[in-house]
Amino acid sequence: MKKITRELEQINSTFEYGRSLGIVRAVAKNDEYDGRNIMLNGKETVFFGNCSYMGLDQNEEIKSAAKDAIDKYGMYFSSSRTFVGLELFEQMEEKLEQMFNKPVNVTTSTTFAHISNLPILIGRNDAIILDNYVHSSMQTAVNMMRNKGDHVELLRHNRLDLLEERIKILGAKYDNVWYMIDGIYSMMGDGAPMKELAFLMNKYEQFYVYADDAHGTSWIGKNGVGYVLNEIPFHEKLFIGMSMSKGFGTGGGLMVYPDRASKELVKNLGKTMIFSGPPHPAAAAAAIKSAEIHMRPEFADLQLDLKRKIEYFWKKAMQLNLPLSGNYRTPIFFIGSGSTENTAFTSKMLLDSGFFVSPCTYPSVPKNKTGIRITLSRFITIQDVDNLLEMVNNIFIQLETAGKLDREVIKKTFLEKNTCDLVAI
Ligand SMILES: Cc1ncc(COP(=O)(O)O)c(C=O)c1O
Structure with missing residues (x-):
């Protein structure tokens, strides 16, 4: 095999670990696709990684x-x-x-x-x-x-x-x-x-x-x-x-x-x-x-529909005290997890419960800001948002009980002025 640098080797081994869990390079085995459901491991999974925000692909x-x-x-x-x-x-x-x-x-x-x-x-x-x-x-x-x-x-x-x-x-x-x-x-x-x-x-x-x-x-x-x-x-x-x-x-x-x-x-x-x-x-x-x-004038209604879901997500995440990366109201939400292990664990638990989110680790995010990225498309329902965030909260409670996660520490990390440089690979 071609020799790669030590840094790439480390990134690759994290990636391969994610792959073994089925949380990266996942393959959706859909006979048909509707924008919301992807078939992963023989199971219908709600797609919280879809960037077709307005649902126009369908x-x-x-x-x-x-x-x-x-x-x-x-x-x-x-x-x-x-x-x-x-x-x-x-x-x-x-x-x-x-x-x-x-x-x-x-x-x-x-x-x-x-x-x-x-x-x-x-x-x-x-x-x-x-x-x-x-x-x-x-x-x-x-x-x-x-x-x-x-x-x-x-x-x-x-x-x-x-x-x-x-x-x-x-x-x-x-x-x-x-x-x-x-x-x-x-x-x-x-x-x-x-x-x-x-x-x-x-x-x-x-x-x-x-x-x-x-x-x-x-x-x-x-x-x-x-x-x-x-x-x-x-x-x-x-x-x-x-x-x-x-x-x-x-x-x-x-x-x-x-x-x-x-x-x-x-x-x-x-x-x-x-x-x-x-x-x-x-x-x-x-x-x-x-x-x-x-x-068309009615396009504004479609935008409003998505904005309503964005607003709902934000409020619910705040209610549950989930460590969001910031106070943003866009279709991309990022919840910090504190460590690569926690990110993998959370993504895998969510997958097993029927939710696909994108696990993000270095170098797509700085080393100290790992977590899960959730995108909202118009295909996602308010009930989907409720179900997902309740589940994330349950997983975080489990990690807290094991002494592996501290929401306040994660929130502080996001408040710090950015000190960590990213590399392009
Ligand atoms: C901000 C941003 N710019 C550019 C791209 C690359 O887009 P393309 O695949 O059209 O080259 C992406 C891909 O997701 C992106 O997120």
Whole structure:
């Protein structure tokens, strides 16, 4: 077997342990899938790891649009759009531009969006600051910039006090300073401080923000424009990578630009725009239908339905004194468990009781912030939330009795300013 580093070996052995328990790399043996139930170990299990927040992946209008597109165009149009693409792809972009009211490019993934955007938008004499909780896809794209010799530095999560210092220092040496963030952070579910960042963009001419709002897409904002654009109006120095694979329900990535010139530049020169294939026709037609649904007045009712469940979850978790990672009301909740062993134990007990949650350990979260990540989709019922949280509470009582878990200690860990750096693997 290939030799790996000691650190990777440790991570891999934790992973293999999780695998032996069936809590990671689980395989859902569903003959049919409805968004709520997954068949694990021969048992119906409530899926609390689903990021299809709005439930649109199961929408009949969207599914039918996708099927029509396959009938009309086949499974795939195999040419880079740089040479030739279907008109359907242009129509997809146009519809998304109506939804966002800004220029848009589409890609087959959000990772590809970052890889196309960054080398074109960020100048050779610009500096890049990464929030150290930013998603791995962004770290990958930024590492490509680092390899080209760009100045890259990590900043502790959300430390805007440190950020302003760095803007001043780096601004004296570089043309521009870019801050790379997630809109909604994918593990802990917290939102980036957009209003404060808008203030800094206004204060410092050289300061730009690039946000990955994959987990903010669809469930919030008018027409589902996402977390970032719900917090602040579009800014001329703001660039956003979004996802169609989560709340949007159809698969793929997209990028929203403050101006048409930036869009066209990336469309002409972006690496994955030139060297990778176009969206699947089924995904393009599905995206057009999903964008139409986002723009209907009744879409706000769907958002409200999910928000009601989010609010209920939060209240119930507080009532039970469960150690949430913070005071956030998003479809991603994180409950700390205090140790990797407790995380594995809790996830396995939940699985055996008919609930699937995502166990999170280093390096997806800092070493001292391990726990379970729970996502809420519209498929989840209030009764499901009650059942899950009561069960988590029972498991935690068991761990407390054994002297293995202390809720107050875990809560304090989440209150501490972030001191632990994450690595990208
Ligand atoms: C915040 C964030 N950005 C990007 C991605 C990667 O998306 P994609 O699979 O479309 O590349 C993910 C994946 O889950 C994510 O959570």
